Amino acid sequence: VSTQSTGEYLLLKENFAVEDEGQETLDEEAQKNLLLEFIDYIKRRKVVQLDDLAAHFNLKIHEVVERIENLQEEGTINGVIDDRGKFIYISEEELKSVAKFINQNGRVSISDVAAASNRLINLEPVES
Numbered sequence: 001v002s003t004q005s006t007g008e009y010l011l012l013k014e015n016f017a018v019e020d021e022g023q024e025t026l027d028e029e030a031q032k033n034l035l036l037e038f039i040d041y042i043k044r045r046k047v048v049q050l051d052d053l054a055a056h057f058n059l060k061i062h063e064v065v066e067r068i069e070n071l072q073e074e075g076t077i078n079g080v081i082d083d084r085g086k087f088i089y090i091s092e093e094e095l096k097s098v099a100k101f102i103n104q105n106g107r108v109s110i111s112d113v114a115a116a117s118n119r120l121i122n123l124e125p126v127e128s
Contacts, residue, residue, distance in 0.1 A: 038067065039077060042089050044126045050085045061085075094121045 038057055042048055054064045068087055071077045079089040097120040102108055108116075 039071065042068075042077060042079075042087065043091075045089075046123050046125055047086055047088050050081070050087060053087070088121075088123065090121055 034057070038053075041053070041056065050061050050064050053059075054061045057064070059067070065081065068077070068079075068081065072079070077089060078092065078095055079087055081087050098113065098117055101116045101120065102113065105112070
């Protein structure tokens with residue numbers, strides 16, 4: 001390599017500035033696959049710590065919460081985020097069984113629903 005080309009390179013290098021670093025962007029297919037993996041991860045584990053979910057998918061916790069809320073609004077997943085930073089996934093069948101309990105028993109207290117939910121909602125991870 002000649003000193004002239006090295007000098008030209010250094011001159012050229014000075015004219016470039018990195019103002020902002022971007023993040024790797026995924027194509028649409030890769031994003032869709034990652035979202036499906038996200039949903040499957042939640043469904044298989046049933047109870048997930050939000051910070052574990054964020055770490056697994058390389059997201060910030062607020063991004064995980066937003067993604068879960070969006071999926072719930074779309075009706076893709078159902079569940080609750082508790083005050084200890086966990087998301088508890090509730091399948092459609094489990095929701096129907098809780099609704100059936102309420103319909104069969106008429107007027108019920110929250111403690112009755114909670115007790116029935118403990119029987120009707122499985123919190124154990126699902127085998128793959």
